Amino acid sequence: MSSPNSTEEEIVDESTEPEEELLVDEERNALISGLKKDLGDDLIESHVTPGVDVWIRVTQECWLETAKLLFEKNKMSFFNFLSAIDWKPSPFGREMDAAIDNDSDDQVEGESEMEWGITGGQSRFQLLARVHNPSTNIGIHVKADLEGEFPEVETWIPVYPGANWHEREVMEMFGISFTNHPNLVNLYLPTEFEGHPLRKDFPLLSRRAKPWPGIVDVELMPGEDDDESEEIGEDT
Amino acid sequence: MNSEASTQQLSYIANQASDARVNIELETEGMTLNLGPQHPATHGTLRIIVRLDGEQVVSADPVMGYMHRGYEKLSEVRTYPQVTTLVNRIDWLGSFANEVPFILAAERLMEVEAPPRAQWIRTALFELSRIANVVLFLGDMAVQLGATTPVFYAFRDREFVLNQIESVTGGRFHPNFDRIGGIKDDLPKGWIQETKDVLARIHSFCDEMQDLVVGNEIFQTRTRGIGIIPADVGLSYGLSGANIRSSGVDWDLRRDGGVGLVHDQLDWKVWTHPDGDSFARYWVRLQEVRESCKMVDQILDGIPSGPIMAKVPRIIKVPPGEAYVETENPLGIMGYYIVSKGDLVPYRVKIRSASFNNVSITPWVLKGVYVPDVISILASLYFILGDIDR
Numbered sequence: 001m002s003s004p005n006s007t008e009e010e011i012v013d014e015s016t017e018p019e020e021e022l023l024v025d026e027e028r029n030a031l032i033s034g035l036k037k038d039l040g041d042d043l044i045e046s047h048v049t050p051g052v053d054v055w056i057r058v059t060q061e062c063w064l065e066t067a068k069l070l071f072e073k074n075k076m077s078f079f080n081f082l083s084a085i086d087w088k089p090s091p092f093g094r095e096m097d098a099a100i101d102n103d104s105d106d107q108v109e110g111e112s113e114m115e116w117g118i119t120g121g122q123s124r125f126q127l128l129a130r131v132h133n134p135s136t137n138i139g140i141h142v143k144a145d146l147e148g149e150f151p152e153v154e155t156w157i158p159v160y161p162g163a164n165w166h167e168r169e170v171m172e173m174f175g176i177s178f179t180n181h182p183n184l185v186n187l188y189l190p191t192e193f194e195g196h197p198l199r200k201d202f203p204l205l206s207r208r209a210k211p212w213p214g215i216v217d218v219e220l221m222p223g224e225d226d227d228e229s230e231e232i233g234e235d236t
Numbered sequence: 237m238n239s240e241a242s243t244q245q246l247s248y249i250a251n252q253a254s255d256a257r258v259n260i261e262l263e264t265e266g267m268t269l270n271l272g273p274q275h276p277a278t279h280g281t282l283r284i285i286v287r288l289d290g291e292q293v294v295s296a297d298p299v300m301g302y303m304h305r306g307y308e309k310l311s312e313v314r315t316y317p318q319v320t321t322l323v324n325r326i327d328w329l330g331s332f333a334n335e336v337p338f339i340l341a342a343e344r345l346m347e348v349e350a351p352p353r354a355q356w357i358r359t360a361l362f363e364l365s366r367i368a369n370v371v372l373f374l375g376d377m378a379v380q381l382g383a384t385t386p387v388f389y390a391f392r393d394r395e396f397v398l399n400q401i402e403s404v405t406g407g408r409f410h411p412n413f414d415r416i417g418g419i420k421d422d423l424p425k426g427w428i429q430e431t432k433d434v435l436a437r438i439h440s441f442c443d444e445m446q447d448l449v450v451g452n453e454i455f456q457t458r459t460r461g462i463g464i465i466p467a468d469v470g471l472s473y474g475l476s477g478a479n480i481r482s483s484g485v486d487w488d489l490r491r492d493g494g495v496g497l498v499h500d501q502l503d504w505k506v507w508t509h510p511d512g513d514s515f516a517r518y519w520v521r522l523q524e525v526r527e528s529c530k531m532v533d534q535i536l537d538g539i540p541s542g543p544i545m546a547k548v549p550r551i552i553k554v555p556p557g558e559a560y561v562e563t564e565n566p567l568g569i570m571g572y573y574i575v576s577k578g579d580l581v582p583y584r585v586k587i588r589s590a591s592f593n594n595v596s597i598t599p600w601v602l603k604g605v606y607v608p609d610v611i612s613i614l615a616s617l618y619f620i621l622g623d624i625d626r
Contacts, residue, residue, distance in 0.1 A: 134487040162473035188301035
């Protein structure tokens with residue numbers, strides 16, 4: 001678990017990059033520091049891409065509390081989406097890809113370790129939600145690590161009623177259940193469907209039935225000859 | 237307009253209240269009615285199980301999944317350029333607009349920016365697909381309320397817009413034209429003048445709809461004060477696009493979003509309506525088609541010359557990272573959350589489609605309305621089934 005200080009450094013690092021116009025995003029930094037004050041240790045990590053976006057990672061326990069805080073205090077009244085990410089790489093690797101796609105050098109053999117994206121992570125499943133403030137036009141991504149293979153987390157419906165269907169989708173696709181959800185049944189899939197399709201270990205059977213041709217006939221970009229080194233746009 | 241609308245609203249509520257009282261006294265028996273499912277490819281049909289008490293809806297429960305194609309899973313095994321073929325089919329009436337946010341998100345991860353000419357052409361096609369999409373709504377809403385003529389006008393005039401899209405991209409419905417770093421081809425010869433003629437047609441189509449539909453007394457009684465969605469409820473359900481602007485929220489990502497399209501260099505207006513009823517949703521969309529025509533007109537005059545493709549490798553590998561880009565699509569806000577692990581294929585793609593959130597409000601908004609109003613509310617929310625199910 002990293003301390004809040006490292007986050008601060010991250011922000012400074014961002015700002016010293018050679019990007020000239022977007023230096024420090026004061027509005028978004030203020031949002032983060034406000035949330036840090038309110039959430040305390042429950043806010044594990046945060047990340048700001050100046051002028052573009054904000055991410056925070058919170059603990060599983062304060063998932064609902066974060067929503068309340070964002071809604072009431074930070075006026076994030078617009079509910080954007082709620083979903084999840086399965087960080088455990090597929091056990092099938094690239095075996096289902098076409099041979100032509102497979103010749104890249106950095107192909108990992110066998111089971112690779114979990115690597116997390118922005119704001120890091122600790123567990124296989126991560127919830128991901130986004131809410132937005134239409135008047136300041138700042139949105140925020142909220143992530144939360146979920147413990148276990150079939151995690152449970154509190155529902156966001158009391159704060160954002162629009163989360164209802166999104167949570168049903170996450171339940172059937174990832175096997176994450178939401179406590180206090182009024183109607184947690186499958187949204188898309190038939191009731192008797194077994195498995196959770198968006199988990200990485202759920203095989204894509206159509207690929208096995210019929211092999212994928214892979215990249216065929218890579219088209220030339222406009223103004224590009226067969227020689228890749230030629231400058232683009234010369235003859236347009 | 238306001239006072240008139242509020243009187244209608246009040247009388248509507250009073251009628252409902254008195255009916256409710258009668259129902260309590262008579263102890264009428266409930267009834268369950270299936271609206272739909274028709275064939276899922278039929279435009280604007282959705283299966284809703286409504287429990288009725290007399291003529292009134294007690295609860296409405298949409299049933300989804302008849303058209304679920306699993307694009308999020310499929311995207312994980314396709315290369316970035318191949319994904320545009322999938323996402324084309326999400327909102328099939330404004331296909332090009334589906335590609336734009338995905339390509340913009342990939343470009344953000346790759347730190348590539350399309351050259352100005354490509355951005356202008358992109359915006360032109362983006363707005364043309366909005367026109368093609370919403371024009372159909374303007375006719376379709378009337379047909380759902382029993383007036384068959386406007387939809388034929390809509391199909392007639394939409395065809396001209398589709399011809400223009402086809403002559404650039406080669407595809408009427410599924411252009412698959414946007415590329416990471418630019419667009420596939422330049423504009424064909426004579427396209428600008430032809431498009432100007434088409435825009436004139438769409439302008440007169442809008443005037444026709446203004447007279448035929450908006451000015452129609454029957455249409456007004458069927459839609460005014462029906463299906464009112466307050467702004468805060470709409471926002472918390474994630475309603476977006478014209479649906480939320482007709483509840484008085486002045487928010488349009490084309491103006492406020494600031495992602496790689498050129499709307500900020502054009503002169504146009506964001507229309508809102510204070511009422512939040514079915515009529516407002518129709519009216520706002522009508523104005524938006526007019527604004528789109530204005531935008532395309534300015535784009536045609538201002539397209540800069542230059543290359544249409546930035547320098548990108550032939551085989552596209554996107555560096556590791558996460559990006560979320562959303563744009564104001566014909567149906568509302570559409571966004572893609574891409575997680576990349578530096579591979580040829582995305583690690584995870586979350587598709588935030590507009591209709592999914594727009595329809596999720598139906599159980600709330602349909603509660604207590606009369607059966608004929610269900611149709612006018614659903615029609616005015618304007619969803620496309622592919623955009624719900626993805």
